Amino acid sequence: MTIDLPDLAAMDALGARIAAQLRPGDVVALTGGLGAGKTTLARAIIAALGHRGEVPSPTFTLIETYDSLDPPVIHADFYRLGRPEDAHELGLDDYRDGAALIAEWPDHAGGFAHEPGCLSIELQTVGAGRIAIARPGADWLTRWP
DSSP, rough: OEEOOOOOHHHHHHHHHHHHHTTOOOOEEEEEEEEESHHHHHHHHHHHHHHHHHHTTTTTTSEEETTSSOOEEEEEEOTTTTSTTHHHHHTTTHHHHSSEEEESSSSGGOOOOSSSEEEEEEEETTEEEEEEEEEEEEETTTTTT
């Protein structure tokens, strides 16, 4: 499914749509080139879940946690991982317990598309806007129209 994202309001609306369906154990896997809008969409999801305040990019910290949200959210940026095994060494499985994961550069952590609870979203820049190509895993099929 392709979704047009001509402006920031459309990105926020997509974030709200994802947030409304997000459950513990889910993964929102965000792919796209540098500047495609991965962090912007992650921020929109986190804001739609009720977080007020700054949502820093986890580019350097790798993982940011939002335990007070429902569901709790782990926002991870795996761009700097040298190998997929490094995600395990970060304790990613422990972080994910009872939480939803928003993963930027998921391929650097070995990928999550094989998980039924994964909603893969590829962001592409098109002119002055963007498009999102959504590929829902099995658990998302009834939630993602």
